[in-house]
Amino acid sequence: MKLGIPKETLAGETRVATTPEVAQKLIKQGFEVLLESGAGAAAHYPDRAYVDAGVTVTDRAACFDADIVLKVRRPTDDEAAAVRSGALYISLLESCGEDALVGRMIENGVRVLGMERMPRISRAQSMDALSSQSNIAGYRAVLEAAAHYGRFLPMMMTSAGSAKPARLVVLGAGVAGLQAIATARRLGADVYAYDVRPETKEQIESLGAKAIELDLGESGAGEGGYAKELSDEAKAKQQQLLADELAKAHVIITTALIPCRPAPELVTAEVVQRMREGSIIIDLAAANGGNCKLTQPDQVVVEHGVTIVGQTNYPAMVPSDASAFYARNLANLLEIMVDKSDTGPVLKDLTEDEITKAMLVAG
């Protein structure tokens, strides 16, 4: 069975869907791995390393002609049209609900699995690309904050005087948020965190941060470890109760998400205005409307002296490890999708396993 790994073409994308190490394991399992020449270059995996691992380095057309096409990002129109009928296509689809492009692929006889549709169950953890990439984003977001901030994150005591630690607030304590808390603590910031799901309090405190607790009069806990959308009344109350905490912050990292909903607005324009000159907001939800009212996707803007960073692809800024994690997620998924046979791996019925069933986009 041939796996095709084309080079990613979206602007700024540096990741690749497999690494030489993971490809070698797939080849041992009986897959034939085809890689577009140069596909790993931006993630510092040269063609030579793939060849040494047993990969066939070839052209783009051959990769799209494979039995299974593996990519990181959503396909472009051309890529979607290049996958042949009868093949399987797997990547992040970056869409919710109706998706005309994926609909056309399915009409063309392609079966499509969306990596973000992976159910959040224990058995699927090692295949969960949203989590592996969010973890990286949470880490990288703190480094971004530190680089923009004109002061220290940790307390500093030097012969030239001392500096207080930065007061850093993380909003949303899911995968990205918890990693941001851990990274900011390692850098010595004074960390506070807030999440609408009460069960996060213990996780926040176990990382050495202080939990901000608000009485909204309703619970934000939804199903499957996700939050649910609050009523309009509770949203207004949340903004109002958070305002004083946020206005005191020197760095805010926002990661609040409800799947398939616009990002909740937690940092209002008034809060930004009240923050100290030189403060930083890193908005991880920038691609989804932003948790801060003033965020612009993929831009760094300065409003009222506060720098607001709307970078939408932090994993691409850590491309070697982000690719390695993603590649392992895919390899773990492939393992549950096939049976071994004398002639190599054979694809199972994808509707039989709850994981692949949930990921398969219906026609």
Ligand SMILES: NC(=O)c1ccc[n+]([C@@H]2O[C@H](COP(=O)([O-])OP(=O)(O)OC[C@H]3O[C@@H](n4cnc5c(N)ncnc54)[C@H](O)[C@@H]3O)[C@@H](O)[C@H]2O)c1
């Ligand atoms: N910019 C990037 O490069 C990048 C990369 C990866 C992920 N992301 C984004 O980071 C965000 C977090 O991703 P994740 O995987 O950690 O998601 P997650 O579901 O694990 O965590 C999101 C958290 O937000 C909380 N939340 C929801 N509504 C809230 C509210 N009103 N107030 C407070 N908390 C609230 C949830 O309870 C949950 O704990 C998402 O928006 C995701 O798209 C950005």
